[in-house]
Amino acid sequence: MFVRWSAAIAAAVLLSSPVLLQGAQAADKLSDPQIAHIAYTAGVIDINAAKQAQKKAKNKDVKAFADDMLRDHEAVNKQALALVKKLNVTPEDNDTSKALSKQASDKLAELDKLDGAAFDRAYVANEVAYHKTVNGALETQLIPSAGNAELKGLLQTGLKIFQGHQQHAEHVAAELK
Amino acid sequence: MKPGRLAAIALALLPISVPAHAATIEITMENLVISPAEVSAKVGDTITWINKDVFAHTATAKNGDFDVKLPPNKSATSVLKKAGTVDYYCRYHPNMKATLKIEP
Numbered sequence: 001m002f003v004r005w006s007a008a009i010a011a012a013v014l015l016s017s018p019v020l021l022q023g024a025q026a027a028d029k030l031s032d033p034q035i036a037h038i039a040y041t042a043g044v045i046d047i048n049a050a051k052q053a054q055k056k057a058k059n060k061d062v063k064a065f066a067d068d069m070l071r072d073h074e075a076v077n078k079q080a081l082a083l084v085k086k087l088n089v090t091p092e093d094n095d096t097s098k099a100l101s102k103q104a105s106d107k108l109a110e111l112d113k114l115d116g117a118a119f120d121r122a123y124v125a126n127e128v129a130y131h132k133t134v135n136g137a138l139e140t141q142l143i144p145s146a147g148n149a150e151l152k153g154l155l156q157t158g159l160k161i162f163q164g165h166q167q168h169a170e171h172v173a174a175e176l177k
Numbered sequence: 178m179k180p181g182r183l184a185a186i187a188l189a190l191l192p193i194s195v196p197a198h199a200a201t202i203e204i205t206m207e208n209l210v211i212s213p214a215e216v217s218a219k220v221g222d223t224i225t226w227i228n229k230d231v232f233a234h235t236a237t238a239k240n241g242d243f244d245v246k247l248p249p250n251k252s253a254t255s256v257l258k259k260a261g262t263v264d265y266y267c268r269y270h271p272n273m274k275a276t277l278k279i280e281p
Contacts, residue, residue, distance in 0.1 A: 075231045
């Protein structure tokens with residue numbers, strides 16, 4: 001499994017296409033500790049992107065969007081930490097988490113070179129794409145694979161809130177054009 | 178109908194339309210849903226907003242009449258001061274929408 005999994009991810013990263021969805025096609029069932037790690041990592045990525053945007057964004061709708069992302073993703077991750085503690089589960093690092101983190105740090109560096117309206121547009125466009133990817137992965141991979149009912153429930157709440165984020169990002173993106 | 182009779186009816190109804198005490202109505206936000214989605218109330222009633230989510234929410238009137246901030250797992254109250262049908266939503270999660278029908 002791991003060889004196929006890594007190969008799929010490597011391909012996904014190279015093509016800079018959605019890592020999780022590519023992974024889903026090759027992967028066997030993920031374990032709960034892996035799912036928890038992926039979900040938490042995905043949250044941290046968007047929190048870091050939001051912090052960057054709070055510093056760099058110029059447009060007030062983009063700033064407000066970044067505030068919303070920070071608030072919601074921190075809330076979900078806080079809940080996720082409380083849950084893994086309660087379940088006595090140690091989140092397990094894995095290739096999907098690593099690939100996501102790598103892709104995200106590249107994106108942060110790329111966005112860091114932009115300023116003003118160019119940054120605003122690129123940040124929001126990436127937020128649309130990122131939430132699409134994460135939501136797709138939650139729907140097709142993480143939620144179906146989750147064994148623990150409470151973990152599944154948290155992922156489902158996450159999906160609902162992130163679908164709202166995607167709509168919000170799409171709306172802001174349309175306004176920026 | 179003569180205007181005089183209307184006035185008489187209005188007068189007759191007056192004591193009834195002033196309730197002994199105002200009601201308290203609970204509106205809950207849970208799992209990104211506001212329920213009940215439609216509530217009828219009267220001026221003077223108190224709304225208790227209960228946020229059962231781990232997310233911060235707001236109850237924000239589209240017409241600007243109120244903007245109540247609800248931190249995660251907290252509640253807040255507001256007293257209805259003005260009659261009318263008010264659509265409100267959560268500023269952070271605009272898919273959360275509901276209506277308050279406030280009678281005089």
